[in-house]
Amino acid sequence: MLRDHADSLQVEIDHRIRVEGELRDKIAEQTKQGVESDELFQLLVGSIRDYAIFMLDLKGHVATWNTGAERLKGYTAGEIIGRHFSTFYPDDDAEEPKFAKCERELEIAARDGRFEDEGWRIRKDGTQFWANVLISPVRDKHQRLVGFSKVTRDLTERKRSEEERAARLAAEHANQTKDQFLAMLGHEMRNPLAPIVTALQLIKLRGDPRSEREYQIIERQVSHMIRLVDDLLDVSRIASGKIELKRKHFDVRDAVAKAIEVAGPLLEQRGHHFVVKSPQRPLIVDGDEARLTQVFTNLLTNAAKYTEPDGHILVSVRQNGDQVVVEVRDDGIGIDKDLLPRLFELFVQGAQSTERAAGGLGLGLTLVRSLVKLHGGTIDARSDGPGLGSSFTVGLPVVERSAAEPSEPLAAAFSPVRNRQRILIVDDNEDARMLLSDMLAAIGHEVRSAGDGPEALEVIKDFTPEVAILDIGLPAMDGYELATRLRATMQETTPRLIALSGFGQAADQQRSRSAGFDRHLVKPVELRRLLDSIVDQ
DSSP: OHHHHHHHHHHHHHHHHHHHHHHHHHHHHHHHTTOOHHHHHHHHHTTOOSSEEEEEOTTSBBOOOOHHHHHHHOOOHHHHTTSBGGGGSOSOOSSSOHHHHHHHHHHHHHHHSOEEEEEEEEOTTSOEEEEEEEEEEEEOTTOOEEEEEEEEEEOHHHHHHHHHHHHHHHHHHHHHHHHHHHHHHHHHHHHHHHHHHHHHHHHHHHTOGGGHHHHHHHHHHHHHHHHHHHHHHTHHHHHHTOOOOOOEEEEHHHHHHHHHHHHHHHHHHTTOEEEEEOOSSOOEEEEOHHHHHHHHHHHHHHHHHTSOTTOEEEEEEEEETTEEEEEEEEOSSOOOTTTGGGTTSTTOOOOOOGGGOOOOOSOHHHHHHHHHHHTTOEEEEEOSSTTSOEEEEEEEEBOOOSSOOOOOOHHHHTSOOSSOOEEEEEOSOHHHHHHHHHHHHHTTOEEEEESSHHHHHHHTTSOOOSEEEEESSOSSSOHHHHHHHHHHHHGGGOOEEEEEESOOSHHHHHHHHHTTOSEEEESSOOHHHHHHHHHOO
16 A cells, blocks of 8 residues: 555656656756747747746736636636745644745745745635645846745645545554553453352253252343443444344243343333233244343333333233234333434444433444344334334244253253363462362363463373363463463373463464464353363374
């Protein structure tokens, strides 16, 4: 891009040198033939259209005018000759009045032999253009200054291209900075999620039936948080609608029920009258259950936020022909008719009172529309206006099946292992390290742990692991260096190396492979995937 810009500038410079050279040659030739100066000037510049070429007297008044000047600036010779050339300068230069600026330019040209500048100039009709200006002194045969020549070229297109190019580069830099920030944010959010997930799995393993309901609620909320973190790391794909769906056949009533559970506290807090209408039979769709739960959660929380306390909210689920229809209706603040057509656009929000100041970034409905479209569905928003409530209707293709696809029960993941492994866990997060150690030990593995690299190197003096699960972001010695040290120390007995990190982008996984890791898992990792990685040979 920069090379193309440099090439275009060089073409302009070469063109100018060629034109000025031709002018000098013609002047020399005509001078030898004894042509008078006025006749010579008219001959040379009269037919030039790409440049404004004219003479100024010693005071800066226009003395001559060519066709190119008339074309570029809009004045005829009769209109402009005799007027000061400050006429072409804008008045918005607060640091230096335009007349003083013109005087300074003539002084520099007389002293140094030339003055060149680029800036905004004004045409007769008041429009502005970006000009390249060259002022040269004109002297008689006794070297007395008799006036100035001025050559002006319109470079507005080049200026616009440069500004657009600069804007693109700035946008690319901002986008790169955003991606780096989101990657770090995702890493920092994933780290505390990892021990929470592990603690939940331990609670399930211990099998206390009194906590079953609470466990399921926490598990769903943590799963939802994990997906939100993934959304942060994938924000550009969300904005463009490029989201990978984990499809299966499931009962859409389950997604609606989970969304109601997520939005329940807000509904209760605002004291809404909440009604659900749903058929007794399953309504099976093909899609990503977590993503559709996200869709319905977004619509429900919006209804709760934008409906005054003690308002009414209705959720209805029904089949209409070959579609499953889910409608969320409220009697809240409604939607202005001017906003309705733009409601699903990125960053668009309605007016918000101080009470609803925490209304988000205007991403929710854009994401909802993208997700619904990815499922082959439709979404429609309706409102009769401010204060008259609103309704959002989602239509999804129905699947003619009697039951959703079964999922593997979590308890199956905790079955005692047959292939007992010696495992080393290295993580500076004490909670994550302890809980993961307890969980793996509970299903039969022999586990040792360490909080950093040096401690891990001490552990292997009397413990030979078959698998080493290493956090990457370790203090003093990161996971990559520790992997190198383990291979150098243990040689033939080097364990299978599994990277466990909050960083999960393609570049991070490639670096792990280059460092000799057998697997790269992203925090918080699913238990089944971790166990499969441990026993995978």
